[in-house]
Amino acid sequence: MAPAREVGDSPAIRVENLHHRYPDGNEALRGVDLEVRRGERVAIVGPNGAGKSTLLRHLNGLLEPTDGRVWAAGLEVTPPNYVAVRRRIGYVFQDPNDQLFCPSVLEDVAFGPLHLGLPLEDVAGRVRRALAAVGLNGFEHRVPQRLSAGEKRLVALATVLSYDADILVLDEPSSSLDPRHRRRLIGLLAQLAGTQLIATHDLDLAWECAGRVMLLSQGRVVAEGSSGDVLSNRALLEAHGLELPLRLQAAAD
Amino acid sequence: MHEKPLILTAAPPTFLERLDARVKLLLALVWAICIVTIPRGRYLPFGVYAAILIVLLVGNRGLAGKFARRLLPALPALALVCVVLPFFSHGEPVWRWGVLTVTRAGLQTAARVGAAATLCVGAVALVWASTSQDALLVGLRGLGLPSLFVGTLGFMLRYLEVLRPELHRLTDARAARAVGQVGPGRLRSGANVLGALFLRAQERAEHVGEAMVARGYAGRLRTFQHSHFHLRDVVVGIGFPVVVIAVRVLLGS
Numbered sequence: 471m472a473p474a475r476e477v478g479d480s481p482a483i484r485v486e487n488l489h490h491r492y493p494d495g496n497e498a499l500r501g502v503d504l505e506v507r508r509g510e511r512v513a514i515v516g517p518n519g520a521g522k523s524t525l526l527r528h529l530n531g532l533l534e535p536t537d538g539r540v541w542a543a544g545l546e547v548t549p550p551n552y553v554a555v556r557r558r559i560g561y562v563f564q565d566p567n568d569q570l571f572c573p574s575v576l577e578d579v580a581f582g583p584l585h586l587g588l589p590l591e592d593v594a595g596r597v598r599r600a601l602a603a604v605g606l607n608g609f610e611h612r613v614p615q616r617l618s619a620g621e622k623r624l625v626a627l628a629t630v631l632s633y634d635a636d637i638l639v640l641d642e643p644s645s646s647l648d649p650r651h652r653r654r655l656i657g658l659l660a661q662l663a664g665t666q667l668i669a670t671h672d673l674d675l676a677w678e679c680a681g682r683v684m685l686l687s688q689g690r691v692v693a694e695g696s697s698g699d700v701l702s703n704r705a706l707l708e709a710h711g712l713e714l715p716l717r718l719q720a721a722a723d
Numbered sequence: 724m725h726e727k728p729l730i731l732t733a734a735p736p737t738f739l740e741r742l743d744a745r746v747k748l749l750l751a752l753v754w755a756i757c758i759v760t761i762p763r764g765r766y767l768p769f770g771v772y773a774a775i776l777i778v779l780l781v782g783n784r785g786l787a788g789k790f791a792r793r794l795l796p797a798l799p800a801l802a803l804v805c806v807v808l809p810f811f812s813h814g815e816p817v818w819r820w821g822v823l824t825v826t827r828a829g830l831q832t833a834a835r836v837g838a839a840a841t842l843c844v845g846a847v848a849l850v851w852a853s854t855s856q857d858a859l860l861v862g863l864r865g866l867g868l869p870s871l872f873v874g875t876l877g878f879m880l881r882y883l884e885v886l887r888p889e890l891h892r893l894t895d896a897r898a899a900r901a902v903g904q905v906g907p908g909r910l911r912s913g914a915n916v917l918g919a920l921f922l923r924a925q926e927r928a929e930h931v932g933e934a935m936v937a938r939g940y941a942g943r944l945r946t947f948q949h950s951h952f953h954l955r956d957v958v959v960g961i962g963f964p965v966v967v968i969a970v971r972v973l974l975g976s
Contacts, residue, residue, distance in 0.1 A: 585939030
């Protein structure tokens with residue numbers, strides 16, 4: 471399980487009665503409530519189509535609620551606050567190919583600091599520090615599209631580390647990673663300070679990275695609690711299309 | 724703390740690459756105007772301009788490969804113009820075959836148009852080969868082109884880079900399933916690839932747009948590239964047009 475961390479009292483993220491209906495009529499979220507305290511690491515688990523990515527997209531205003539309210543880093547996520555909210559939230563997308571669109575790693579990592587209004591003279595240092603944090607020193611001039619899946623994932627993480635976001639939001643961070651890169655990613659997430667919200671159906675990753683777990687199914691929160699409580703509940707997980715984490719399966723067998 | 728400035732790429736190895744993009748774009752414009760205004764019956768200026776282009780290429784040998792890659796796709800169109808034009812001009816026939824007649828005026832027009840088009844396309848290929856995408860966009864913006872136009876061009880270039888691997892994946896998938904396919908079947912599967920690429924391009928553009936917005940993009944792309952005129956830009960910016968216009972005036976009037 472994830473080691474205990476110092477957690478503040480004030481909420482980093484607060485979601486109240488969030489509903490989202492897509493234009494095709496699909497109701498992806500049906501009244502979600504969520505609170506994540508500063509410094510806390512929370513995993514949102516659930517099967518495909520549970521609404522995990524939709525929920526994350528509301529946190530920095532990529533989607534607007536059909537109903538309900540969202541606060542992040544003390545600001546309500548509404549159009550006038552979008553820039554300030556995005557400055558505080560580092561969103562790592564599910565597919566790194568969506569996140570890496572510049573001709574070089576350097577430009578991709580610098581994109582956030584350049585567009586969030588951070589001082590131009592600091593950008594160089596931010597890029598170097600972010601790449602060093604993910605262990606990719608010297609990758610500045612590599613072409614992102616030609617990196618391996620694991621390297622792309624790490625660069626995608628560096629693109630948000632470069633602007634020191636208070637809250638890291640990661641959508642399926644371990645998808646398409648080989649075991650070596652997955653292990654490296656888990657180690658990195660453990661080292662990073664700040665609040666983390668991780669949407670995943672990799673329950674082993676949730677077990678290792680999060681202190682608290684929220685189970686989302688068909689747009690509703692169906693369970694919430696410590697990762698030990700939720701992730702060891704075989705009946706609950708199987709009722710919602712999930713399985714015990716492999717490490718617990720081995721223990722149970 | 725002020726950091727060292729970022730070096731986007733290794734120092735450009737050729738003189739043309741080091742020139743400011745605005746200077747190169749303006750020189751290409753002067754070059755094109757001088758060439759297309761050469762009067763009928765004057766061929767010496769074309770020879771001198773071709774010699775200048777060859778000198779530029781020899782002096783910047785490092786660009787030869789990139790220049791060839793950018794020029795080659797245009798050559799079939801240039802060749803087609805040269806082959807077709809002799810048949811569509813009135814005048815003294817020099818060769819007949821059935822209803823087809825090649826006239827002396829047609830041959831002269833083909834030679835003139837072919838030479839002018841080749842020299843203009845060659846200059847564009849040279850500017851393109853010697854200028855990075857970002858520098859080109861900054862140069863166009865610096866010349867006062869509408870930011871909407873420059874922004875659209877920037878997106879087009881970025882998406883081309885993102886879509887290239889997508890096209891490779893689709894053609895690989897087709898090759899794996901269409902072994903030995905010839906004729907209409909091959910055409911049909913090629914059309915399917917283009918259709919699928921269009922749909923994926925739309926989806927990818929949406930995701931990339933979200934990734935940009937999440938990192939602060941609000942309608943204006945910012946880059947590290949900032950244009951500064953150097954002595955070489957001033958010298959070439961004044962000297963080269965003088966030579967080009969002198970050739971046009973002295974040999975082409």
